[in-house]
Amino acid sequence: MxxxxxxxxxxxxxxxxxxxxxxxxxxxxxxxxxxxxxxxxxxxxxxxxxxxxxxxxxxxxxxxxxxxxxxxxxxxxxxxxxxxxxxxxxxxxxxxxxxxxxxxxxxxxxxxxxxxxxxxxxxxxxxxxxxxxxxIKYPDVKKEFNKYLSVRYSMPEWIVRKFIKDYGNEKTQEILAAFQSGNSISIRVNTAKCTPSELKDILCDEGVCVEEIEGLDYAFVISGFDYLNSLESFRNGLFYVQDVSSMMVAEYAKPEHGDHVIDVCAAPGGKSTHIAELLNGSGFVEARDLTDYKVSLIEENIKRHGLSNMGAVCMDATVFNEASVEKADILICDLPCSGLGVLGRKKDIRYKMTEQSLDGLAELQKEILDTVHTYVRKGKKLIYSTCTMNPAENEENVRWFINRYPEFELETSKQMFPKEIGNDGFFIAVLKRNGR
The missing domain is CATH 1.10.940.10 (NusB-like)
Known part of the structure; x- marks a missing residue:
């Protein structure tokens, strides 16, 4: 010591x-x-x-x-x-x-x-x-399957029951095992400051082990370093730590040159900075969140990444903003959720949440979608995403939204499970607003 x-x-x-x-x-x-x-x-x-x-x-x-x-x-x-x-x-x-x-x-x-x-x-x-x-004796896997999984993978039994109801026995065991399989650290290159090959060379010079990620030429898995702030490359904003599943938001959004983007629940700003970088200095990304503290986190990342086409605003997503109507080419709704997809990284969430809290979050998501959907320009798109695996917050909310607002149509959606794409479970839906 x-x-x-x-x-x-x-x-x-x-x-x-x-x-x-x-x-x-x-x-x-x-x-x-x-x-x-x-x-x-x-x-x-x-x-x-x-x-x-x-x-x-x-x-x-x-x-x-x-x-x-x-x-x-x-x-x-x-x-x-x-x-x-x-x-x-x-x-x-x-x-x-x-x-x-x-x-x-x-x-x-x-x-x-x-x-x-x-x-x-x-x-x-x-x-x-x-x-x-x-x-050590564990609950009998044949007689008490739910209890066995709960003890074996340290997951509250009500979550085990829910996963089994939604995804079946075999998939549930895969999910729980994935949560306990360890997490890699994935990063996204700040292309506003350097190229992927330049960052790779810099990281290698800093003694970091760098592994490329298939299909994402701007992302790496890194290991072998002491701590992030010890890396000059991190302090200089040359990369952003972000799970690969979260990077998919910008991939699905496919921003085009000059797009105006509004992210209604943006802190700490990973998805927003990613889109701003893909815009290559054009357009503008307006990153919003509820409190001054959360906005300060976004501003810190904007500054560290050196982005001139992005700004942060303190704004409540549940309060309608007339000035935003039909302003967004891309509206990012990465909304507050139960976090059932990130239980491998945030170990304690499972012990804090309740079944009732899941219902409340699904309703909050609907409230925000009700409030902000008109911000999307006709012919443009809304990206709805969560870091959870709960149909009520994901597929069912999308169906509810389309039925309520038929001018939107679902272009694509995907439920990602832990270790399938990145470490986390994640959901993304792309909804296009019809009309001209």
Whole structure:
């Protein structure tokens, strides 16, 4: 450790923030990693894996603990609960960490936080789990298929049921396995500043491993670097980190020279900057979002990418704007959604969402589409997209929209599943407004 900073202590504090105080894991993790950037790469990697991994396997870890502990995880003190979870994760998934070290460090942390009276319990349960880790009993796959998938892939059972209802048993297991298969980092070249071949050379000079993506000559998968801000190429805005599935929005939009584009829910601006770059300095992209903070994120990306044909505006997509009527050649509606497609990256979303929240989001999407559809010029198009796999938010909303507004016709749509195109599940529909 460096400067007496305990990586396990940092992970424990983050897990408490996420699981007990409702904070979002990606925000908490980024905040800690930014604060402790001076730590060696190996230690930051340990913090990331331990925190992310514990979140990813939370239901499974609770299942294992409950098999060996008379006090079930739900009844434990919050600090002990999260300490046990991260310790069992190390025992089961981090072979490089000796089980004895895991148990000893857990006892030290319990004592440090004034739970010395529970140190014997922590030590005893963890050592028992370590001895039996290869013989853990899971729900019977034939008798309790839904529960088995829930525990095996740490997915709330109601989401498992929903996926099975929408996509069947086999596809559901494929989706859940894809979420746990790890995520690559894909980037999009800022063609306003450099060519793909130039960026590839620059990244290689920075010691980054670069892999080309078939069919997208402006995108790469990168690995082998320390952290993004350590790369001068990133700080200079030569590329944007974006999942390949998200890049498909601009691919489907196919902007033409001089197009005026409105993106009604644009933050942080990945899709908008992509389209602005494809316009090659022509036209204009008006990127809107609800709050000053979100607009500041867009403005930061506009500046970093050096885009002169793009601007950011604070505007509520649910409030009609008369000045926008028939102004857009392309209207981007990448709307707030349940995020069922990004559960592989944002591990904690699955534990925070409810069935009721899905219904509310589908209604919000309809409200926004109701409000903004007239912004599309006749003969031009609306791109509707979400980062979810939920027919109510995707295909059913498209059918509802076409029935309600028959001047629009569906040109094409696609539901992308995790690892099919990029890491994430994603939905895109292209709707053309008829007339002249």
């Amino acid at each position: 460096t400067d007496n900073i305990s990586t396990r202590e940092l992970s424990l504090q983050m897990l408490i923030e996420i699981n007990e105080k409702g904070q979002f894991s990606h925000i908490v993790l980024k905040g800690v990693l930014d604060k402790y950037q001076y730590l060696p790469k190996k230690e930051r990697a340990f913090i990331t894996r331990l925190t992310d991994g514990t979140m990813e396997h939370l239901i499974e870890l609770d299942h294992i603990i409950d098999l060996f502990s008379k006090t079930k995880t739900k009844k434990m003190k919050p600090l002990i609960r999260n300490l046990m979870r991260m310790s069992v994760y190390q025992i089961k998934y981090m072979d490089s960490v000796p089980d004895a070290a895991v148990c000893n460090e857990a006892v030290k942390l319990a004592k440090k936080h004034k739970f010395g009276q529970l140190s014997g319990f922590v030590n005893g349960v963890l050592r028992n789990i370590a001895r039996n880790i290869n013989d």
